[in-house]
Amino acid sequence: MAIEIYDENKLRDLPDEQRMSVCERIIKNDSDESKRWDAVWLIGELAENKTKDDPLFDKAADLMEWVLKNDNNGVVKHEACYQIAGRNMRSKIPVLVDSALNDKSILTKHEAIESLGLMRAFDAIDLIKDAEVDPSIDVRETARFVIKRLRRLQDQGEYKPTNIL
Numbered sequence: 176m177a178i179e180i181y182d183e184n185k186l187r188d189l190p191d192e193q194r195m196s197v198c199e200r201i202i203k204n205d206s207d208e209s210k211r212w213d214a215v216w217l218i219g220e221l222a223e224n225k226t227k228d229d230p231l232f233d234k235a236a237d238l239m240e241w242v243l244k245n246d247n248n249g250v251v252k253h254e255a256c257y258q259i260a261g262r263n264m265r266s267k268i269p270v271l272v273d274s275a276l277n278d279k280s281i282l283t284k285h286e287a288i289e290s291l292g293l294m295r296a297f298d299a300i301d302l303i304k305d306a307e308v309d310p311s312i313d314v315r316e317t318a319r320f321v322i323k324r325l326r327r328l329q330d331q332g333e334y335k336p337t338n339i340l
Contacts, residue, residue, distance in 0.1 A: 186198065187220075192231070195238075198217050198221075202214045202215065202218075202246075203245075208248040211248070215238075215251060216258070219254075222235035222236070222262045222264070232262075235262070235264075236264040239259050242255035243255050243278075249280030249283045253285075256274065256287045256289075259271060259294075260289075260290035260293040261293075268291065268294065268296050272299050272303075275288045275302075275306055275314075276302070281314055284309065285314055285317045288314065291321060292320070292321035292324050292325055300322055300325055307322075
């Protein structure tokens with residue numbers, strides 16, 4: 176891992192299950208969006224070195240979905256999109272599509288679309304096209320960019336994430 180966010184409560188020192196539990200409690204209950212953002216990042220770190228069939232990977236992915244469906248802050252949801260893409264949580268592509276098309280936050284829509292592109296979600300191209308008529312120019316530009324990129328990468332193989340910056 177190239178960078179580490181500040182972990183003032185030393186959550187990285189906890190056993191994985193306990194760290195997951197504490198972060199989940201913060202994500203679902205804390206009113207401070209900066210703490211929720213940190214917890215989303217720390218959950219993403221947990222998923223980084225897990226295999227796709229590890230229960231903690233699935234729990235992390237489900238928690239990212241919960242954030243996208245329930246959090247009220249676009250910055251926190253932006254981070255959840257980034258973690259989904261960075262950890263290649265492919266089962267969450269449908270929730271990224273939903274966020275890209277329906278979230279109230281322009282920031283979340285943008286990052287959801289960008290994440291779909293990063294993950295090479297080729298099957299979502301036709302759905303991403305719907306974002307080309309979004310009221311926000313930023314969302315429209317992101318959709319057009321990602322569609323072009325996906326078409327260019329269509330025959331380049333499956334996305335394999337590397338360590339997140």
